Amino acid sequence: xxxxxxxxxxxxxxxxxxxxxxxxxxxxxxxxxxxxxxxxxxxxxxxxxxxxxxxxxxxxxxxxxxxxxxxxxxxxxxxxxxxxxxxxxxxxxxxxxxxxxxxxxxxxxxxxxxxxxxxxxxxxxxxxxxxxxxxxxxxxxxxxxxxxxxxxxxxxxxxxxxxxxxxxxxxxxxxxxxxxxxxxxxxxxxxxxxxxxxxxxxxxxxxxxxxxxxxxxxxxxxxxxxxxxxxxxxxxxxxxxxxxxxxxxxxxxxxxxxxxxxxxxxxxxxxxxxxxxxxxxxxxxxxxxxxxxxxxxxxxxxxxxxxxxxxxxxxxxxxxxxxxxxxxxxxxxxxxxxxxxxxxxxxxxxxxxxxxxxxxxxxxxxxxxxxxxxxxxxxxxxxxxxxxxxxxxxxxxxxxxxxxxxxxxxxxxxxxxxxxxxxxxxxxxxx
Numbered sequence: 412x413x414x415x416x417x418x419x420x421x422x423x424x425x426x427x428x429x430x431x432x433x434x435x436x437x438x439x440x441x442x443x444x445x446x447x448x449x450x451x452x453x454x455x456x457x458x459x460x461x462x463x464x465x466x467x468x469x470x471x472x473x474x475x476x477x478x479x480x481x482x483x484x485x486x487x488x489x490x491x492x493x494x495x496x497x498x499x500x501x502x503x504x505x506x507x508x509x510x511x512x513x514x515x516x517x518x519x520x521x522x523x524x525x526x527x528x529x530x531x532x533x534x535x536x537x538x539x540x541x542x543x544x545x546x547x548x549x550x551x552x553x554x555x556x557x558x559x560x561x562x563x564x565x566x567x568x569x570x571x572x573x574x575x576x577x578x579x580x581x582x583x584x585x586x587x588x589x590x591x592x593x594x595x596x597x598x599x600x601x602x603x604x605x606x607x608x609x610x611x612x613x614x615x616x617x618x619x620x621x622x623x624x625x626x627x628x629x630x631x632x633x634x635x636x637x638x639x640x641x642x643x644x645x646x647x648x649x650x651x652x653x654x655x656x657x658x659x660x661x662x663x664x665x666x667x668x669x670x671x672x673x674x675x676x677x678x679x680x681x682x683x684x685x686x687x688x689x690x691x692x693x694x695x696x697x698x699x700x701x702x703x704x705x706x707x708x709x710x711x712x713x714x715x716x717x718x719x720x721x722x723x724x725x726x727x728x729x730x731x732x733x734x735x736x737x738x739x740x741x742x743x744x745x746x747x748x749x750x751x752x753x754x755x756x757x758x759x760x761x762x763x764x765x766x767x768x769x770x771x772x773x774x775x776x777x778x779x780x781x782x783x784x785x786x787x788x789x790x791x792x793x794x795x796x797x798x799x800x801x802x803x804x805x806x807x808x809x810x811x812x813x814x815x816x817x818x819x820x821x822x823x824x825x826x827x828x829x830x831x832x833x834x835x836x837x838x839x840x841x842x
Contacts, residue, residue, distance in 0.1 A: 555606025727764030
């Protein structure tokens with residue numbers, strides 16, 4: 412496998428990924444939200460089909476003609492309110508209180524007309540049961556949708572019970588017999604409770620997915636912050652003592668110089684020596700921070716990705732590779748692993764290290780690339796972001812190259828190649 416070949420595959424993959432449409436570019440939480448939203452819209456269609464299909468033929472005449480029209484408006488109102496309530500749950504809109512009351516008013520209007528039609532046009536075959544079906548279905552779906560605008564099981568229960576009592580009171584007002592009232596209110600209570608539980612659970616699941624995604628991003632930020640703190644502690648340990656000694660000896664040299672003592676020169680020479688030693692120690696700390704052990708990074712990547720629920724397979728050994736090659740490729744593993752965790756939605760990630768024809772080839776591939784801008788496992792598309800640019804700079808120091816792109820739709824691949832210069836390095840690897 413060569414870099415050129417992977418670049419061509421990546422370019423083709425970008426075209427395939429672009430053709431995948433808007434769904435492929437969404438993150439996992441966004442996909443769950445879209446699914447939840449359209450599920451709520453499907454409930455509105457289910458209400459329309461359940462309430463309107465029983466009518467047919469000559470039933471759509473007289474006052475009954477207005478009933479399906481009101482049902483259509485009721486279904487549209489349910490879909491709009493569900494969408495607005497979902498936005499309120501995610502903090503994008505205020506709570507749709509007016510829509511909730513409008514839905515209650517529309518439900519009352521449908522209920523009154525349905526009971527009136529059942530009472531006055533009930534002599535026609537099929538009108539009374541159809542009107543009764545419309546009455547019960549609209550109340551059940553209205554109760555379920557209204558629970559999206561409240562939080563807490565007590566308020567959810569209050570909404571369902573309120574619609575149940577309202578349905579019974581309305582039927583009693585039209586003189587319906589008590590057994591029919593009890594049967595209808597029981598149906599509204601059970602149906603509304605079922606839909607309410609479905610809606611509440613769907614919203615809870617959506618919020619849980621968003622919270623898990625935020626926790627993953629927080630974990631990545633904490634890892635970066637922890638590394639910065641470690642680097643700061645190392646610098647403090649190196650520079651704190653030396654700077655204190657330099658300050659003391661400089662003060663001593665000033666006092667000696669004011670008294671005309673020749674020992675001031677010796678003290679300043681000692682200050683110069685400590686300063687040079689501090690420079691060397693700082694360079695050692697920075698060098699250790701910048702250098703990455705490839706074997707450690709491979710093991711760490713497998714552990715971190717596995718802990719995140721990603722199936723990670725690592726093939727190849729880093730033993731015997733020159734230190735500068737290990738450092739450069741270790742950074743590729745570290746950056747790619749970070750991007751898989753932060754930007755992708757991968758279920759599988761593979762890391763392969765091999766030596767072929769005087770080249771060390773590192774391939775990192777994952778199936779969580781949502782689109783050209785997701786960063787899929789490489790920090791972005793082939794144009795990359797600052798992550799890929801930094802990796803290319805590191806690899807350029809060892810005459811290496813980096814290619815990143817889509818191997819196929821939804822699969823992102825990063826390929827780094829570093830030549831093994833000199834026979835000594837080749838013999839070292841061979842041994």
